[in-house]
Amino acid sequence: MADEPLVLGIETSCDETGVGVVRGTTLLADAVASSVDEHARFGGVVPEVASRAHLEAMVPTIRRALKDAGVSARDLDGIAVTAGPGLAGALLVGVTAAKAYAYALGKPLYGVNHLASHICVDQLEHGSLPEPTMALLVSGGHSSLLLSSDITSDVRPLGATIDDAAGEAFDKIARVLNLGFPGGPVIDRYAREGDPDAIAFPRGLTGPRDPAYDFSFSGLKTAVARWIEAKRAAGEEVPVRDVSASFQEAVVDVLTRKAVRACKDEGVDHLMIGGGVAANTRLRALAQERCEAAGIRLRVPRPKLCTDNGAMVAALGAEMVARNRPPSDWDLSADSSLPVTDPHVPGRGHTDGHDHHGHDHGHHHGHDHVHETAKENLYS
Amino acid sequence: MLLLALDTATPAVTVALHDGDDVIASSSQVDARRHGELLLPAIDRVLADAGRGLDAVTGIVVGIGPGPYTGLRVGLMTADTFGLALGVPVHGVCTLDGLAHAAAVEGPFVVATDARRKEVYWARYADPRTRVTEPAVDRPADIADQVRDLPAVGAGALLYPETFPRAHAPEHVSAAALARLAAERLAAGAELPEPRPLYLRRPDAQVPKNYKVVTPK
Numbered sequence: 091m092a093d094e095p096l097v098l099g100i101e102t103s104c105d106e107t108g109v110g111v112v113r114g115t116t117l118l119a120d121a122v123a124s125s126v127d128e129h130a131r132f133g134g135v136v137p138e139v140a141s142r143a144h145l146e147a148m149v150p151t152i153r154r155a156l157k158d159a160g161v162s163a164r165d166l167d168g169i170a171v172t173a174g175p176g177l178a179g180a181l182l183v184g185v186t187a188a189k190a191y192a193y194a195l196g197k198p199l200y201g202v203n204h205l206a207s208h209i210c211v212d213q214l215e216h217g218s219l220p221e222p223t224m225a226l227l228v229s230g231g232h233s234s235l236l237l238s239s240d241i242t243s244d245v246r247p248l249g250a251t252i253d254d255a256a257g258e259a260f261d262k263i264a265r266v267l268n269l270g271f272p273g274g275p276v277i278d279r280y281a282r283e284g285d286p287d288a289i290a291f292p293r294g295l296t297g298p299r300d301p302a303y304d305f306s307f308s309g310l311k312t313a314v315a316r317w318i319e320a321k322r323a324a325g326e327e328v329p330v331r332d333v334s335a336s337f338q339e340a341v342v343d344v345l346t347r348k349a350v351r352a353c354k355d356e357g358v359d360h361l362m363i364g365g366g367v368a369a370n371t372r373l374r375a376l377a378q379e380r381c382e383a384a385g386i387r388l389r390v391p392r393p394k395l396c397t398d399n400g401a402m403v404a405a406l407g408a409e410m411v412a413r414n415r416p417p418s419d420w421d422l423s424a425d426s427s428l429p430v431t432d433p434h435v436p437g438r439g440h441t442d443g444h445d446h447h448g449h450d451h452g453h454h455h456g457h458d459h460v461h462e463t464a465k466e467n468l469y470s
Numbered sequence: 471m472l473l474l475a476l477d478t479a480t481p482a483v484t485v486a487l488h489d490g491d492d493v494i495a496s497s498s499q500v501d502a503r504r505h506g507e508l509l510l511p512a513i514d515r516v517l518a519d520a521g522r523g524l525d526a527v528t529g530i531v532v533g534i535g536p537g538p539y540t541g542l543r544v545g546l547m548t549a550d551t552f553g554l555a556l557g558v559p560v561h562g563v564c565t566l567d568g569l570a571h572a573a574a575v576e577g578p579f580v581v582a583t584d585a586r587r588k589e590v591y592w593a594r595y596a597d598p599r600t601r602v603t604e605p606a607v608d609r610p611a612d613i614a615d616q617v618r619d620l621p622a623v624g625a626g627a628l629l630y631p632e633t634f635p636r637a638h639a640p641e642h643v644s645a646a647a648l649a650r651l652a653a654e655r656l657a658a659g660a661e662l663p664e665p666r667p668l669y670l671r672r673p674d675a676q677v678p679k680n681y682k683v684v685t686p687k
């Protein structure tokens with residue numbers, strides 16, 4: 091066990107400053123400082139507020155993670171960091187810290203993909219990922235179905251939301267119901283006392299001609315808002331519990347139905363669910379029910395590992411070390427639109443064996459990447 | 471003593487190494503868009519030029535701005551993390567003070583950097599070592615009466631000649647000047663500021679309006 095890679099991971103793609111430490115697939119520490127309270131009055135994450143909070147919280151959170159893990163920074167085998175996707179300014183704080191820390195300690199640096207990390211974190215809960223793995227990632231930033239045969243090198247998108255992320259729909263409906271931000275936990279709570287069949291809200295993209303694995307929550311959002319407004323306009327009381335339960339049911343019904351279908355179509359006999367919305371109790375229950383009925387094994391990490399955290403980044407970093415993936419360069423940049431197909435950002439001259447000429451840029455989506463940085467003026 | 475100084479509060483990405491006597495290596499690049507990518511390779515290069523390793527550094531000096539936020543944080547986060555990893559002190563220095571220290575001016579003058587959004591970050595100095603006002607952010611026209619008659623340095627002054635008719639070089643801050651200033655103050659037993667960012671502006675945060683009513687009227 092002691093020869094498994096010891097990796098520290100840093101996550102700052104949104105409003106959580108996360109620092110985790112893992113040894114192989116064993117979780118040693120998961121320290122998180124959240125700025126969510128500072129965003130609550132704005133009804134959503136304010137990028138500049140998040141970036142300022144990351145800078146403040148970083149060093150104390152690294153200290154806490156090392157202390158919790160009971161390890162010395164000198165013993166680390168590598169530093170991993172979320173290179174993207176996420177909020178550009180927020181990502182940059184974490185990437186900067188990780189680079190400086192790795193450089194000062196003389197350790198290799200691994201810039202990794204936030205989405206692949208959400209999948210890989212399950213190794214800390216249920217052991218090594220089966221290969222291939224089917225993953226449903228649902229959060230405030232994304233809703234996707236991904237198939238991975240090797241989490242360090244091959245992540246294939248099967249479907250994604252065509253409009254809002256599932257978590258965004260929760261936030262929006264919570265706002266319409268005056269329940270505050272973030273919306274996920276509070277709707278989950280009200281829904282437990284409500285009737286999921288009270289109101290028949292629409293299931294987006296579930297028609298016979300619709301894309302099998304894509305999601306849409308915008309229409310649902312509008313339908314729920316309209317229903318609530320109609321009640322208010324009629325001077326009637328809005329049944330918050332029934333609305334919450336019926337709305338939530340519409341979301342998790344579509345998510346689980348499509349995920350189970352993808353498993354069947356691809357012949358994958360287990361399903362991993364990650365991301366902040368995976369903390370939703372009804373999603374977990376319905377997924378369990380449907381997976382059991384279909385003979386699929388469900389893997390959902392505990393809620394604290396589903397939301398954004400540093401341990402998931404460390405988990406993927408440890409896998410990169412274990413599989414001898416090339417580290418990133420010292421000029422690694424934050425890439426707010428890092429494609430899901432890039433599990434990590436290898437350094438120049440390391441392209442895992444293929445195509446060795448014309449490498450002005452390290453990773454194979456070099457063009458998009460340059461385009462993105464040119465668009466984001468880091469000075470402002 | 472070996473001080474590593476860095477500043478990313480302006481379009482310059484600047485790094486210098488000071489051995490207690492003087493600056494022994496330095497690097498400055500001007501590229502407002504790539505602070506995050508340029509800083510660490512620049513540090514690596516400066517250390518290599520001086521033939522020293524980072525572990526030989528006994529203190530970090532970092533420009534704390536004022537400066538536009540995203541770039542400013544790159545220097546501060548790097549300095550903080552080096553401090554943690556190396557167990558050495560991290561000292562802040564006002565970026566405007568670094569510019570002032572490099573200004574070859576006698577008597578009172580002004581330092582102004584570009585704050586974007588048609589504003590400047592600025593402060594007044596009695597001489598290159600003595601700041602007499604707190605750093606502030608203002609529209610050039612609003613401070614013209616206070617600064618027009620004084621010599622001025624910095625990109626913010628050069629950008630608005632109507633407000634700063636006596637503007638001249640240096641345009642950008644250099645970590646070499648920052649390091650010299652810090653070494654001088656430390657040698658004199660002076661306290662340097664905490665390495666905390668001088669944003670001078672509140673975050674842009676629009677409180678979303680009441681949710682949009684979607685039912686057609």
Ligand SMILES: [Zn+2]
Nearest residue numbers: 208229365398
């Ligand atoms: Zn996430």
